[in-house]
Amino acid sequence: xxxxxxxxxxxxxxxxxxxxxxxxxxxxxxxxxxxxxxxxxxxxxxxxxxxxxxxxxxxxxxxxxxxxxxxxxxxxxxxxxxxxxxxxxxxxxxxxxxxxxxxxxxxxxxxxxxxxxxxxxxxxxxxxxxxxxxxxxxxxxxxxxxxxxxxxxxxxxxxxxxxxxxxxxxxxxxxxxxxxxxxxxxxxxxxxxxxxxxxxxxxxxxxxxxxxxxxxxxxxxxxxxxxxxxxxxxxxxxxxxxxxxxxxxxxxxxxxxxxxxxxxxxxxx
Amino acid sequence: xxxxxxxxxxxxxxxxxxxxxxxxxxxxxxxxxxxxxxxxxxxxxxxxxxxxxxxxxxxxxxxxxxxxxxxxxxxxxxxxxxxxxxxxxxxxxxxxxxxxxxxxxxxxxxxxxxxxxxxxxxxxxxxxxxxxxxxxxxxxxxxxxxxxxxxxxxxxxxxxxxxxxxxxxxxxxxxxxxxxxxxxxxxxxxxxxxxxxxxxxxxxxxxxxxxxxxxxxxxxxxxxxxxxxxxxxxxxxxxxxxxxxxxxxxxxxxxxxxxxxxxxxxxxxxxxxxxxxxxxxxxxxxxxxxxxxxxxxxxxxxxxxxxxxxxxxxxxxxxxxxxxxxxxxxxxxxxxxxxxxxxxxxxxxxxxxxxxxxxxxxxxxxxxxxxxxxxxxxxxxxxxxxxxxxxxx
Numbered sequence: 001x002x003x004x005x006x007x008x009x010x011x012x013x014x015x016x017x018x019x020x021x022x023x024x025x026x027x028x029x030x031x032x033x034x035x036x037x038x039x040x041x042x043x044x045x046x047x048x049x050x051x052x053x054x055x056x057x058x059x060x061x062x063x064x065x066x067x068x069x070x071x072x073x074x075x076x077x078x079x080x081x082x083x084x085x086x087x088x089x090x091x092x093x094x095x096x097x098x099x100x101x102x103x104x105x106x107x108x109x110x111x112x113x114x115x116x117x118x119x120x121x122x123x124x125x126x127x128x129x130x131x132x133x134x135x136x137x138x139x140x141x142x143x144x145x146x147x148x149x150x151x152x153x154x155x156x157x158x159x160x161x162x163x164x165x166x167x168x169x170x171x172x173x174x175x176x177x178x179x180x181x182x183x184x185x186x187x188x189x190x191x192x193x194x195x196x197x198x199x200x201x202x203x204x205x206x207x208x209x210x211x212x213x214x215x216x217x218x219x220x221x222x223x224x225x226x227x228x229x230x231x232x233x234x235x236x237x238x239x240x241x242x243x244x245x246x247x248x249x250x251x252x253x254x255x256x257x258x259x260x261x262x263x264x265x266x267x268x269x
Numbered sequence: 270x271x272x273x274x275x276x277x278x279x280x281x282x283x284x285x286x287x288x289x290x291x292x293x294x295x296x297x298x299x300x301x302x303x304x305x306x307x308x309x310x311x312x313x314x315x316x317x318x319x320x321x322x323x324x325x326x327x328x329x330x331x332x333x334x335x336x337x338x339x340x341x342x343x344x345x346x347x348x349x350x351x352x353x354x355x356x357x358x359x360x361x362x363x364x365x366x367x368x369x370x371x372x373x374x375x376x377x378x379x380x381x382x383x384x385x386x387x388x389x390x391x392x393x394x395x396x397x398x399x400x401x402x403x404x405x406x407x408x409x410x411x412x413x414x415x416x417x418x419x420x421x422x423x424x425x426x427x428x429x430x431x432x433x434x435x436x437x438x439x440x441x442x443x444x445x446x447x448x449x450x451x452x453x454x455x456x457x458x459x460x461x462x463x464x465x466x467x468x469x470x471x472x473x474x475x476x477x478x479x480x481x482x483x484x485x486x487x488x489x490x491x492x493x494x495x496x497x498x499x500x501x502x503x504x505x506x507x508x509x510x511x512x513x514x515x516x517x518x519x520x521x522x523x524x525x526x527x528x529x530x531x532x533x534x535x536x537x538x539x540x541x542x543x544x545x546x547x548x549x550x551x552x553x554x555x556x557x558x559x560x561x562x563x564x565x566x567x568x569x570x571x572x573x574x575x576x577x578x579x580x581x582x583x584x585x586x587x588x589x590x591x592x593x594x595x596x597x598x599x600x601x602x603x604x605x606x607x608x609x610x611x612x613x614x615x616x617x618x619x620x621x622x623x624x625x626x627x628x629x630x631x632x633x634x635x636x637x638x639x640x641x642x643x644x645x646x647x648x649x650x651x652x653x654x655x656x657x658x659x660x661x662x
Contacts, residue, residue, distance in 0.1 A: 065565040066438060066551070068445045069289040075432050087563045112287060113550045117564030138289035139550065163290040167452050172293070187291060190453075192446045 017105040017133045018159050018182045021056055022218050028240025029054070029231070029267055030220060031247050032109060034061040034077040035094070036086025042256050043094045044101075049259040051104050054267060059136060059242065062091060062110030069138045071194030073245040077252070088118045092126045099131035107161065109136040120149055124156040134159035134182055142179060161185050166206040173213060180217040186210065186238060188224040194245035195224050199233050207237035231266050272517040272584070272593060278466025279555075281590060283583035286465035288553045291449040295457075296553075298372065300467045306371050307364075307474060319363050320478065323396070324353045326360075328479075330486035330642070335614040336627075342635035345496070346617070346645045347483055349508065356620065356647030357476060357508045358389035362458055364475030366393040369456035376400045376455045380444040382409055382437030383574030384416025385647065386460030391425035401425040404443040406436035413574065416651065434568045437578055441552050461505025462582035465553030469510075469582050476511025483642055484515055491640055498523040498635065501644040502625040503596075504540070504575050506582035508646035513594070523595065525633070526585060527626045529571035530598035540569035541598040542581040543589040551580040557589065572601035572655065573621040575647070603628040605659050608649065620647030621655060 021028060031050050035043045043060070050058055063078035063086050070078070098106070108127065115123045115137065127135070135158055140149070145160060153160050159182035164173050167190060176184060188203055189195065210219060221234040222242035234241035243266065250262045278284050278300070288296055306312055320326040329348045337344045349357040362379075369377060377394050379401070381387030387403040394401035403420055407429040410417055420427050433439040448457045462469045462476070484494040499516055501509035503526045516522040531539035539545060546557035551566055558580035559567045571577040581589075588594035599607075608624030611617055619627065623646045635641055649656065656662060 065433065065567075066442050068442045068552070069291060069449060071446070072432065079433065082565060089563075111550075113560070113566070114564030116549055117547070117560065117562065138291075139287045139553070141285075141287060141290075141293070144285065144287070165291050165452075167294045168290060169294065176290075190291065191450050192291075195450075 016157060016159055016182070017103070018057070018107070021105050022183060022239065027235040028056040028220060030057040030059060030240055030242040031055050032059040032061055032242055032244030033247055033251070034063055034074060034081050035091050036063060036081030036084050037077040037248070038080065038251060038256070040084040040086060040090070041094065043091065044098060046251070046256055046259065047098060047102055047106070049256065050263065051102050053260040053263040055104065055263055056240065057105045057107065059107045059109040059244070060091070062088060062108055062114060064111040064114060067111060069192055071192040071245060073194045073248050077248045088114055088123070092130055095130040105133045106131065107134040107136055108132055112137050112140045121152050124152050124158055127158055128156035132158065134161050136161045136185060138163060142176060146179065163187050166190055166202065170213065173210070173215070177215040177217050182217070183239060184215065184217045184219045186219040186221045188221050188234065191223060193223055197224065198230055199224070211237060228266050228268055270591060270593070272588065274466065274470040274584070280583045280587035282548070283554070283556050283586040284466055284469060285555050286553055287550045287555060288465045289449070291452065292445070292465070295448065295452055296465050302372060303368065303467050303471050306368055312367060312371065315367055316364055320360065324359050324363065325351060326478065327482045327486070328352055330483060330490065332490065333615050336611065339614065340630045340635065341637050343638070343640045345487070345640065345642045347479060347512065347642055349479065349644060349646045350617070350619065350623070350648035354389050354392050355650060356385050356389070357479065357511060358386045358460060359392065360478055360511065361460065361472050361475045361507060362386070362389040362393045365456070365458040365471070366397050366399065368471070369399070369458070370397065372456060374454060374456035376402070376451065377458055378402045378404065378444050378447050378455055379458045379460060380404045380437065380440040381460065382406070382440065382577065383651065384409070384413040384420065385575060385651065387425070387427070388416050388419045388423070390458050390460070391420040391423035394425060395423045402447065403427050404430050404440040404447065406430045406434070406440045408435045409437065409440070409574065436568065438566060438568070445552065461507040461578070462510040462584060463505045463552055463554060463556070463578070463580060469554065469584055472507050473510040473514055473584060476507050477514035479508070479511035479644060480513065480515035483512070487640070487642070495519050495522050496640040496642045498525055498639060498641045499644070500525040500527065500626050500629065500641060502527045502529070502576060502622050502646060503581060503585055504529070504622065505578045505580070506585045508644055510582060510584055512644040513588070517593070524588065524593060525629065526588065526594045526596045527629055528596060528598050529573055529576035529604070529625055530600045531570040531572070533600055534598050538570035539598070540571040540577045542569070542579065543586070543596045544598060546581065554583050556580050556583045556586040572604065573625065575620070575622040576625065597629050597633060599625045599628040603631065605656070607631070608656065609660065617645065618649035619645055620649050621652045623647055
């Protein structure tokens with residue numbers, strides 16, 4: 001028997017890979033990387049290596065010249081990816097056969113301007129064609145999404161994933177929860193990406209506050225998760241955790257041939 | 270047609286608040302509070318008193334006799350160059366520091382390109398005894414050493430922006446990142462009429478003292494409140510926004526915005542955003558900006574460090590799109606000559622930003638009876654080294 005799916009509205013017409021993944025019993029390990037980094041054509045290789053080593057979901061970063069929610073590591077990788085010649089069109093070209101070899105959920109994470117220039121509908125259509133399951137667009141605010149773009153995202157079966165932070169009010173979280181159809185991206189602390197201070201009492205009380213709210217959407221924690229320890233801490237409170245900057249640092253130093261080693265050191269158990 | 274911001278934060282199709290959720294609480298709090306605070310009698314009284322006794326307002330509206338004779342029209346200069354710190358920027362920083370205090374903030378951050386807004390922010394932070402951190406592109410730090418020294422004397426910490434092109438847009442990114450990292454105690458004083466709503470409107474309102482004064486000053490001297498034209502240079506657009514504000518809905522007043530064409534609009538080295546820009550999102554607002562076909566923001570160029578911003582304030586984008594304002598591009602060479610001419614004819618050395626506004630007199634004909642008010646947004650002291658190099662003085 002198919003279990004009842006948490007948070008799937010009735011009008012979603014196809015089973016999204018994100019929903020399937022959220023149904024599994026295990027804690028989810030997700031990786032962010034910047035498309036086109038370290039080399040322009042590493043995108044598919046990185047995705048395949050991550051899946052084969054047990055990563056549950058991937059955020060593919062669409063590089064942007066001015067990534068204002070990102071710290072120095074992701075910024076530098078974006079700058080390099082753009083220098084390598086990465087564009088939205090090239091990314092779609094690289095991904096066109098990805099579903100013949102990869103079955104885990106793939107999410108594109110990026111800033112809104114490149115998508116606006118590509119054309120929001122054309123972008124969503126391409127996402128559906130290549131098999132993208134969702135989008136994380138930090139600078140596309142909830143109200144603008146709902147007024148102008150929600151219908152388009154849904155038409156192409158894309159789940160829009162919203163962020164919350166320790167400063168987000170309960171009312172706002174409730175609003176975001178209501179609008180969410182996949183998971184909520186829980187930013188661990190007041191910071192840009194790539195901070196590595198670990199989690200303290202501020203995070204614990206924030207995680208507790210969210211847990212007590214009993215949201216309909218599952219949460220996945222990102223920002224500030226850099227190793228096995230922080231991954232374990234985060235997944236005590238949430239369905240999963242996302243590592244970005246630490247992975248980019250790893251491939252900067254070690255290249256893309258030993259991705260499995262990185263993944264294994266996070267999910268040792 | 271409405272040229273002011275609407276209740277959702279848009280000027281026509283431009284504006285809005287395209288910000289990551291991390292900034293939402295601060296920006297939303299500011300949105301809810303800014304008009305209320307600005308309308309409080311105690312706020313107004315404190316703002317007005319500082320503008321008068323500290324900034325030196327009202328700034329004169331000066332009839333430029335020799336310039337008028339040369340161009341056979343009636344030219345008035347709004348002397349923002351005579352403000353404390355040498356430009357219009359301080360009108361906004363005074364307003365925003367008072368706003369920050371009322372919002373309970375204790376730490377101030379700002380971005381700066383040439384250093385004028387950085388100096389104006391460091392100045393008001395010194396005045397109020399508040400911590401001040403100014404982000405400035407590493408390249409700008411190297412080429413604007415005197416302003417870096419000024420900020421340090423005023424007690425500010427100048428932090429280099431090391432990412433991207435290491436200029437104004439990257440300094441703005443760094444300031445935004447700082448605000449994300451410090452959401453509780455910090456207020457971000459944006460220096461131009463840009464950024465997420467309510468910034469463009471708030472900055473415009475603080476700068477609108479310029480057009481408010483022009484009205485009564487012109488009435489005294491010409492017997493009428495409205496000139497035939499108001500002219501200002503536009504980078505992000507704060508001096509222009511303040512100069513235009515009270516004339517936006519006075520249809521008989523022509524509005525002229527002057528953009529930096531750098532080495533020529535089609536040279537590839539330009540900052541003429543209205544002509545070269547496409548609709549997009551930069552630093553939290555939808556506006557016209559210079560970008561690649563793929564939506565990557567490009568680096569503009571102008572000899573004037575205050576005009577080389579890749580976007581333009583959303584109010585100006587709307588004025589351009591609706592045709593309410595005439596936008597004229599002016600090259601480096603034309604601006605430099607106009608700066609020299611104003612110096613020789615009127616004894617006033619303008620900032621190179623302001624020189625752009627004067628350069629239109631050579632190409633844009635006015636009638637002998639036209640009253641043309643040009644906003645002289647800043648003084649040229651900071652640009653002496655550029656003038657020296659250009660004219661081999």
